[in-house]
Structure formats: C-alpha cells, structure tokens
Amino acid sequence: MNQDSVWLGPMRGPVKKLAIGFTALALAVFAWLAINKIFTTDALGIHEMIRAEGGITAKLMLGSLTGAILFGSIYLSDTIGAIEDKPSGFFDYLSLVTSRIAMIAIVMIVLVMFYEVVSRYAFNKPTLWANELSLWIAAFVFLLAGQYAMQQRSHIRIYVIYDLMPRWMQKTSDVISVLLIWVFCFCLVWGGFNDAWTRMLRMETFGTAWDPPIPGTLKPAILFIIALVAVQALSNLIADWHKSPEHHSPADDIDEEEIAMLRKTLGEDK
CATH class of the missing domain: 1.10.287 (Helix Hairpins)
Known part of the structure; x- marks a missing residue:
C-alpha cells in the first residue's frame, strides 16, 4: 500500500x-x-x-x-x-470510503462464520444468527462492491468496437452509457421507493428465530446505493472527458507487479 x-x-x-x-x-x-x-x-x-x-x-x-x-x-x-486507480472525480473519495467498509465487512463475515464453525463442531452449540448475520453483511458487501467497481472502471466492458472509434465518438458512447445508467436508476427508485420506504418505516424483519430486519434495511439500501453508483458514473464521465484516447489489449489484464511477487515467492528471482 x-x-x-x-x-x-x-x-x-x-x-x-x-x-x-x-x-x-x-x-x-x-x-x-x-x-x-x-x-x-x-x-x-x-x-x-x-x-x-x-x-x-x-x-x-x-x-x-x-x-x-x-x-x-x-x-x-x-x-x-x-x-487501484487514483481518485480523479468529485465522487471518488466517498466511493473509496464505502469500498473500505465493504473490505472490513468481508473480515466480519469470516469472523462470524469462524465463530459458527467452532461453536457448532467444537462445542456442539450452533447459533441461530450466524448464517443470517453473514447473509445480511454479504448483501451490503455486494452492493458497495458495485459502487467500488464503478469507481475503478472495473465492470465488464467490451472494447472491440470502442477502440476503433474516434475520440468524439467514444465520448458520445460514454454519454449514452451514463444516460442509460441514470435511466435505470430513475426507474428503479421510482418503482421501488414506496415499497422500500414502507419496509424501512416498519423495519420489516426476516421472519426467523433471530428475526433481523434484513428486508427493512436492504430494500432502501438497494435504492440508495444504486443512486450512488449512478452519481459515480457521472463523476467518471466528467473526470475522463479530457483524457487521451485509450486502447486496450489482453496484456492490460496482466499485473506485472503481482507476477514479480509470485516469482520472488517461488524463488525464481535471485
């Protein structure tokens, strides 16, 4: 780091x-x-x-x-x-913070499942909450990871046609992509807001023995974080607007630093 x-x-x-x-x-x-x-x-x-x-x-x-x-x-x-890409947009810093929340949450999932395994198989006292708590946390990890992937430009993209375009056409494609993201976000929030608001106000629970308010927290979180993803997409568009044209190849996926570390670990570099 x-x-x-x-x-x-x-x-x-x-x-x-x-x-x-x-x-x-x-x-x-x-x-x-x-x-x-x-x-x-x-x-x-x-x-x-x-x-x-x-x-x-x-x-x-x-x-x-x-x-x-x-x-x-x-x-x-x-x-x-x-x-990691260095932050360049107005929204990148918030996305970096939420990405670290997701990283910490992954550690929490591991600890919860470790506790459950030890409790179940070492002491024969399984819990009623470990599976649901890990599911609850993992759902937020999934949502926040989407925002982080957007900030890092890591979502799946196909560059075969994009790389052949002149820069003005690439910008046009980027604008269309962001508009589609915003349309999707608007439709999702418009269609799901009332239901999410109702579930949140009554803190709707999961209906199990532990009965955590998973629906009452996750449904609003989906709408909120998808809105953050849309704002992050706009931030990326603004930050990348004046960048030089990029051309991609399979070699872009090769992490030379990681390969060097693997070689060092295996003793190939003397």
Missing part, C-alpha cells in the same frame, strides 16, 4: 486515533459482554443486540462498532493499492 496521504492530509492522524479509540471501546464492550455471558444467566447476547431489551449496552456496542468501521474505513481510504 502507498503510505502517502491521498486526501485526508493533516486529518490523517486524528482519524486514525478515532478509529483506534472506537475499536478499543468496541473490544472492551465485547469483552464485558463475553464475561457476563460466561458468569451470569441473564447476559445480553446477539439476539438482544437488535432489540429494545438490549438497552444502553447494546447501543454502546453498536455505536462503538459503527464508529470503528466508519473511521477505520475513512483512514484506510487515505491509501491506495498498487493496482
């Missing part, structure tokens, strides 16, 4: 401290909950975390976890990977 600040500048240090602070608070609350779970019979569990009976403890846990993820994502978005 490139350690130079991408966009935070002097705020990089304070954001890092906030991320560490919220993470420490979340770990402390989690440790306290775990100890209570071991030594008391009325301790809060994951079932109460999404319900009113969780009280101030559940709010503190969820609030600290949210702060840790948010500020951690902001801090991580201040660096870019070797194969």
Whole structure:
C-alpha cells in the first residue's frame, strides 16, 4: 500500500486515533459482554443486540462498532493499492470510503462464520444468527462492491468496437452509457421507493428465530446505493472527458507487479 496521504492530509492522524479509540471501546464492550455471558444467566447476547431489551449496552456496542468501521474505513481510504486507480472525480473519495467498509465487512463475515464453525463442531452449540448475520453483511458487501467497481472502471466492458472509434465518438458512447445508467436508476427508485420506504418505516424483519430486519434495511439500501453508483458514473464521465484516447489489449489484464511477487515467492528471482 502507498503510505502517502491521498486526501485526508493533516486529518490523517486524528482519524486514525478515532478509529483506534472506537475499536478499543468496541473490544472492551465485547469483552464485558463475553464475561457476563460466561458468569451470569441473564447476559445480553446477539439476539438482544437488535432489540429494545438490549438497552444502553447494546447501543454502546453498536455505536462503538459503527464508529470503528466508519473511521477505520475513512483512514484506510487515505491509501491506495498498487493496482487501484487514483481518485480523479468529485465522487471518488466517498466511493473509496464505502469500498473500505465493504473490505472490513468481508473480515466480519469470516469472523462470524469462524465463530459458527467452532461453536457448532467444537462445542456442539450452533447459533441461530450466524448464517443470517453473514447473509445480511454479504448483501451490503455486494452492493458497495458495485459502487467500488464503478469507481475503478472495473465492470465488464467490451472494447472491440470502442477502440476503433474516434475520440468524439467514444465520448458520445460514454454519454449514452451514463444516460442509460441514470435511466435505470430513475426507474428503479421510482418503482421501488414506496415499497422500500414502507419496509424501512416498519423495519420489516426476516421472519426467523433471530428475526433481523434484513428486508427493512436492504430494500432502501438497494435504492440508495444504486443512486450512488449512478452519481459515480457521472463523476467518471466528467473526470475522463479530457483524457487521451485509450486502447486496450489482453496484456492490460496482466499485473506485472503481482507476477514479480509470485516469482520472488517461488524463488525464481535471485
């Protein structure tokens, strides 16, 4: 990772401290909950975390976890990977932050499933919530990954005809593509807003033993994030408008840096 600040500048240090602070608070609350779970019979569990009976403890846990993820994502978005495109559009920085949220969420899915496997096969105490929680998180990962892919120009594109066009025709094609994205976004939001709003207001649940509000959160998130994708597409169009024509070949998919690292790992480079 490139350690130079991408966009935070002097705020990089304070954001890092906030991320560490919220993470420490979340770990402390989690440790306290775990100890209570071991030594008391009325301790809060994951079932109460999404319900009113969780009280101030559940709010503190969820609030600290949210702060840790948010500020951690902001801090991580201040660096870019070797194969990542540098931000160039007005919306790129938000997309970088949401991409880091998705990356952290993947780690959370792994931890949840690891807990379930150990609980089920080592202690013969399977949970009622691990599968649904991982499904819930994965849905948001899928949505946010779409926004990140748009920012990185990583969606599947066929360049055979596009590369043969003069630059003015390429720009015309780009405008048409963005217009189609916006039309799709408008139709999706127009057709689904009332249903999503109703589900969100009543926090519609999943209808299972744990009963998380997956429909009540995911349906609005779909509309919201598809709108972010549309704005990101417009940001890409504006940022790329004055770029020189690009020509593509199969060699573009070859990551020379990754190949060099593999060779070094295998001992081919002496």
